Amino acid sequence: MKILIVEDDRETAAYLAKGLTESGYTVDRAGDGREGFFLASSGSYDAIVLDRMLPNMDGLTLLGGLRAAAIQTPALILSALGSVDDRVRGLRAGSDDYLVKPFAFSELLARLEALLRRGATPPAVTRLRVADLELDLLTRTVRRGDKSIELLPREFQLLEHLMRNAGHVVTRTMLLEHVWDYHFDPQTNVIDVHVSRLRQKIDKGFDHPLLHTVRGAGYCLRAPG
Amino acid sequence: MTAVEKLSLPSRRPWPGPARLVAGLPRLLGTHAFRLAALYFAVFAASVLGVLLFVYWTSAGFVERQTEATLDAEITGLAEQYAQRGLSGLVQIVAARSAGDRGDNMLYLVTDPGGRPLAGNIAGWPAGVPARAGSLSFTIEAKSQGQTEPHPARGSLFIIPGGYRLLVGRDISDGAAFRNLVKTTLLWAGLLALALGSLGGAAMSRNLLRRVEEVNRTSERVMAGNLSDRVPLKGTSDEFDQLAANLNRMLEQIERLMTAMREVTDNVAHDLKTPLSRLRTRLELALIAPADDAARSEAIRGAIDEADRLLATFNALLSIAEAESGARRSQAAPLDLAELAGAAAELYQPVAEDSGFAVSLETQAGIGIRGDRHLLSQAFANLLDNALKYAGGGPIEIRVLRRGGRAVLEVADHGPGIPEGDREVVFDRFVRLEPSRTTPGNGLGLSLVRAVAKLHDGAVELADNHPGLRVSLSFPETAT
Numbered sequence: 001m002k003i004l005i006v007e008d009d010r011e012t013a014a015y016l017a018k019g020l021t022e023s024g025y026t027v028d029r030a031g032d033g034r035e036g037f038f039l040a041s042s043g044s045y046d047a048i049v050l051d052r053m054l055p056n057m058d059g060l061t062l063l064g065g066l067r068a069a070a071i072q073t074p075a076l077i078l079s080a081l082g083s084v085d086d087r088v089r090g091l092r093a094g095s096d097d098y099l100v101k102p103f104a105f106s107e108l109l110a111r112l113e114a115l116l117r118r119g120a121t122p123p124a125v126t127r128l129r130v131a132d133l134e135l136d137l138l139t140r141t142v143r144r145g146d147k148s149i150e151l152l153p154r155e156f157q158l159l160e161h162l163m164r165n166a167g168h169v170v171t172r173t174m175l176l177e178h179v180w181d182y183h184f185d186p187q188t189n190v191i192d193v194h195v196s197r198l199r200q201k202i203d204k205g206f207d208h209p210l211l212h213t214v215r216g217a218g219y220c221l222r223a224p225g
Numbered sequence: 226m227t228a229v230e231k232l233s234l235p236s237r238r239p240w241p242g243p244a245r246l247v248a249g250l251p252r253l254l255g256t257h258a259f260r261l262a263a264l265y266f267a268v269f270a271a272s273v274l275g276v277l278l279f280v281y282w283t284s285a286g287f288v289e290r291q292t293e294a295t296l297d298a299e300i301t302g303l304a305e306q307y308a309q310r311g312l313s314g315l316v317q318i319v320a321a322r323s324a325g326d327r328g329d330n331m332l333y334l335v336t337d338p339g340g341r342p343l344a345g346n347i348a349g350w351p352a353g354v355p356a357r358a359g360s361l362s363f364t365i366e367a368k369s370q371g372q373t374e375p376h377p378a379r380g381s382l383f384i385i386p387g388g389y390r391l392l393v394g395r396d397i398s399d400g401a402a403f404r405n406l407v408k409t410t411l412l413w414a415g416l417l418a419l420a421l422g423s424l425g426g427a428a429m430s431r432n433l434l435r436r437v438e439e440v441n442r443t444s445e446r447v448m449a450g451n452l453s454d455r456v457p458l459k460g461t462s463d464e465f466d467q468l469a470a471n472l473n474r475m476l477e478q479i480e481r482l483m484t485a486m487r488e489v490t491d492n493v494a495h496d497l498k499t500p501l502s503r504l505r506t507r508l509e510l511a512l513i514a515p516a517d518d519a520a521r522s523e524a525i526r527g528a529i530d531e532a533d534r535l536l537a538t539f540n541a542l543l544s545i546a547e548a549e550s551g552a553r554r555s556q557a558a559p560l561d562l563a564e565l566a567g568a569a570a571e572l573y574q575p576v577a578e579d580s581g582f583a584v585s586l587e588t589q590a591g592i593g594i595r596g597d598r599h600l601l602s603q604a605f606a607n608l609l610d611n612a613l614k615y616a617g618g619g620p621i622e623i624r625v626l627r628r629g630g631r632a633v634l635e636v637a638d639h640g641p642g643i644p645e646g647d648r649e650v651v652f653d654r655f656v657r658l659e660p661s662r663t664t665p666g667n668g669l670g671l672s673l674v675r676a677v678a679k680l681h682d683g684a685v686e687l688a689d690n691h692p693g694l695r696v697s698l699s700f701p702e703t704a705t
Binding site for chain 1: 526529532536537540543544547556568571572573575576579597599602603606607609610613614666667670
């Protein structure tokens with residue numbers, strides 16, 4: 001997997017490159033907007049991590065140019081501008097995700113992985129499956145093995161999001177954004193309690209737990225073994 | 226210095242102090258008030274001149290016109306006599322009319338072609354008068370009180386066939402004296418009016434200037450840092466008073482904002498510096514203490530937690546600033562208040578139940594408001610955060626209702642509540658009533674709630690829930 005980092009702050013770029021390389025990605029770096037546009041135009045990347053404020057050409061212009069040239073490489077914008085207006089502008093310009101600086105590297109990694117998977121997931125899926133856990137999107141029912149599991153609507157959405165990202169870390173912020181559509185971090189650990197309730201329902205009484213807490217990052221739903 | 230420089234000087238130069246107002250005549254010339262007064266004076270002078278000319282024309286001119294009319298009538302009469310009775314008849318008539326002083330100041334003279342008088346009341350042909358027909362002005366020697374003196378006269382000369390001449394005139398020394406009197410009177414009246422006018426104009430401009438000067442002086446003092454200074458009001462409620470009142474309101478707003486900003490800066494300095502230095506100490510200790518990997522990891526994790534808390538505080542501050550600046554009005558959309566409250570309650574329900582609270586939600590459907598979903602959700606979440614943090618068990622009641630035509634959201638708990646005297650203070654940034662500050666939090670929750678409420682033309686009220694705290698957020702209701 002090849003990732004392009006367009007970031008003018010050397011330190012951030014170096015730290016991103018190091019982290020992503022260690023996570024098994026091949027990384028190219030561009031220090032300004034024009035260089036980034038030039039590299040990205042090749043269309044040979046699997047994802048682009050894009051700073052918004054860049055010398056020579058800002059991130060949104062770069063992205064607009066790429067999308068105009070029909071290059072659909074998934075892009076994640078990194079920006080210090082974090083209001084909802086800014087996010088909306090970023091997403092409208094053609095980005096696929098928006099992460100506000102400062103951010104935790106684990107958050108970036110989790111979001112990047114989700115982006116990379118998005119292209120691979122068949123869109124018309126109606127049934128999600130992780131090990132013996134099965135979620136039917138049409139009947140809105142959940143089974144594990146031969147046991148039917150009753151979930152509240154929100155718990156169903158939560159599980160759906162975790163299952164769509166099975167095997168990958170999903171952060172609390174990602175859950176708040178995707179399941180609740182809240183773009184702020186509550187002071188209380190509300191997500192933890194929701195997840196632990198869900199865990200009670202899908203893991204309790206089974207030999208192999210599926211829903212795991214990843215310390216310092218978030219949660220991961222994965223098949224045992 | 227060139228003339229152009231002189232002219233442009235007043236506008237370039239900063240407003241001088243009031244002490245120089247008296248001495249500053251060149252400056253006065255450059256003021257708008259002066260130009261106004263000068264214009265006023267010019268119009269005034271022109272109208273005075275017009276009036277005086279009219280008066281002169283109607284009074285002095287009247288005498289002249291009367292003279293002309295008399296002469297005309299006289300000449301017509303004599304011409305008739307001449308036509309009927311010939312030269313001798315004319316000489317008789319002239320001699321008759323010249324006999325004695327008739328008091329009408331008429332002058333007659335008939336001469337032969339050589340200029341020798343045949344009849345008339347003038348001794349001889351007046352000096353300097355050409356023997357040519359037409360109207361003329363001349364001077365005669367008249368006797369008055371035993372003295373001979375020259376008198377001005379107007380008249381007409383006719384050449385009668387045969388070279389005889391007839392001069393009919395009128396001594397206009399009385400008329401001239403009258404005209405001179407009118408002239409002098411009018412001149413003095415005009416000078417007096419112009420003097421009064423220029424004095425009035427000067428007084429008017431000075432008065433105008435003084436009011437403007439007051440505004441300027443106050444502005445200068447405010448700019449120099451004295452934010453509490455205000456423009457004095459005259460109590461006349463004229464335009465200047467209105468201007469001053471408006472300026473004062475503006476100054477009040479500026480002062481309030483400046484004070485608020487100073488407070489915020491102080492608070493930010495304190496509440497961000499403290500955790501920052503704590504963070505630094507942690508990292509420093511992790512670096513110098515001889516520790517195993519586990520201890521070092523623990524120290525680093527602690528530092529990350531500290532950094533996260535700082536970030537949370539920072540983000541909360543930004544959200545408040547955003548809500549207060551009103552920059553987010555563009556995000557306003559019609560919302561269902563019950564739905565918003567329900568979503569927030571649903572998010573907090575599990576964690577509340579785990580902490581031993583029973584959360585109840587009581588809503589009326591169809592209560593719509595207009596607003597920013599994200600900011601409102603954050604405000605509701607902050608209220609629930611607070612209830613969980615401070616209520617210490619007991620039920621938490623969330624209600625959505627209509628009250629007094631407004632859409633209201635209430636969050637009530639059965640905790641210790643907030644003493645009445647502190648209910649205003651808690652909205653300030655970084656205010657936490659608990660002196661020990663053992664509960665996690667940054668003291669920004671209610672500040673955001675209030676900022677969000679204000680952004681939505683709403684209000685926040687804190688009330689006693691007997692026991693506990695009841696927070697009411699009210700908004701203008703709109704159709705859903």
